[in-house]
């Protein structure tokens with residue numbers, strides 16, 4: 001059965017949800033599912049903006065067929081051909097033999113690489129090209145590396161709709177509620193939106209900044225992303241979040257304590273630090289066990305907060321492997337501009353603190369590692385209290401600067 005929503009005059013959401021997939025990109029958990037958004041414009045000509053993942057294709061085809069109501073599909077605009085959006089392109093071409101695909105040269109190259117049969121169906125566009133579909137005139141704007149090199153966004157100058165590809169997307173299936181003003185975004189969606197952005201696009205902050213600069217020059221009224229809610233109110237709220245994330249500026253003053261422990265002693269010390277920080281007035285403190293928190297959540301929190309405490313046992317003269325993985329992920333996603341405090345633990349040759357400091361200072365950009373450090377020999381005891389106090393004071397002092 002078709003399931004569509006009207007976005008605005010002549011424009012409809014024809015996407016679908018997937019609540020069965022457990023790992024997005026086979027790596028990031030999505031307990032709330034995900035939506036694959038596609039949009040159909042019924043103008044003098046009919047235009048479909050992007051397609052959906054193969055898992056959602058059947059629902060998507062029913063939606064398109066219902067709204068076309070016997071009309072041919074004239075154009076398929078592909079803003080982003082990554083398979084979670086482009087997998088159904090060929091099915092559309094087979095069902096609608098007159099449809100022409102509008103996209104970038106790189107997107108066509110990638111479609112051929114993925115084995116799509118698109119010859120004779122391509123209409124290539126470049127930055128700044130415009131096209132009229134009747135009443136609606138659109139402009140194509142390149143958006144390289146947001147989040148693949150072929151990406152573009154399309155702006156409908158007639159109604160102010162921006163088809164933003166992967167930008168402004170979020171994990172989470174749509175429970176019938178399409179628009180940001182139909183959900184409590186700040187309560188129910190922001191964490192998944194941040195986790196989506198930081199893990200999927202986080203590495204490409206400068207490219208997102210370039211796109212935001214271009215977006216600043218146009219009068220956007222509605223943002224139609226390829227995942228998650230459509231934005232038609234309070235656009236400034238989400239643009240502000242994107243400004244922070246893409247410039248690697250923290251959203252909030254606060255401390256995330258990430259600890260690596262085998263027998264619980266490092267965890268216990270991390271708890272003491274958390275209590276001391278709260279007693280000193282910093283209540284925005286969160287603690288995570290690196291071994292049982294998926295790294296995508298840790299990355300999201302690291303982008304949100306200004307301060308990170310890394311507390312790790314020594315493991316075979318190295319950093320605990322799961323903690324090392326978190327460090328590698330932060331580096332891979334270009335996280336920077338954070339203040340970091342270190343706690344280390346070892347029973348005979350404690351190395352993890354020195355190694356974590358070296359990683360932060362030599363492998364990552366603009367990380368301020370505090371001089372104060374706590375070294376534990378197996379378990380915390382009363383002798384460690386002065387260093388623990390100094391560490392907590394150092395964190396608080398660095399916030400006042």
Ligand SMILES: Cc1cc2nc3c(=O)[nH]c(=O)nc-3n(C[C@H](O)[C@H](O)[C@H](O)COP(=O)(O)O)c2cc1C
Pocket residue numbers: 260261262263264265266267313314315316317318345346347348349350351378379
């Ligand atoms: C496989 C393994 C390797 C370890 N390697 C080291 C090491 O190289 N140097 C060291 O000082 N302690 C080493 N340890 C000891 C742990 O670091 C120590 O027991 C830990 O600091 C206790 O803290 P926890 O209770 O938070 O796990 C190792 C322990 C294990 C199980």
